[in-house]
Structures are given as structure tokens and as C-alpha cells.
Amino acid sequence: MIGGIVISPIVAACVLAMTATFVLSLLLSRLGFYRIVWNRPLVEVAMFCILLAAAGRLPIIGIST
Secondary structure (H helix, E strand, O other): OEOOEOOOHHHHHHHHHHHHHHHHHHHHHHHOHHHOOOOHHHHHHHHHHHHHHHHHOOOOOOOOO
């Protein structure tokens, strides 16, 4: 609840996952990881999905039971 407005847990998980994906993508780009990857957008989507699943498992967000 933010300012009296109830927010769906999936929205919070998506925001958290998108932020983590952005930071991780910048880090991997600086390390030169994307030079050995065949399809960068595919890797970034996969990273987002993994991080979204991980964010959903956080007790503070509470998507899973």
C-alpha cells in the first residue's frame, strides 16, 4: 500500500525485476559478456523472467503462497 492505494504484488515484482535487469545488463555490458552471446535481447528477456520469478518469491512482495 502506497499512500492508501493498494498495489498488486505483481506490479512491485515487475518494477523490482526491471530495475535489477537494467543494472545487471549494464554490468554485463561493461564486462564484455554480450560479445560472446548470440542474441542479446533474448538473454535480457530470460534475465528478466528469472529475476521476476525470484522477486515473486520474496516474502515482502508475497506473490507465491
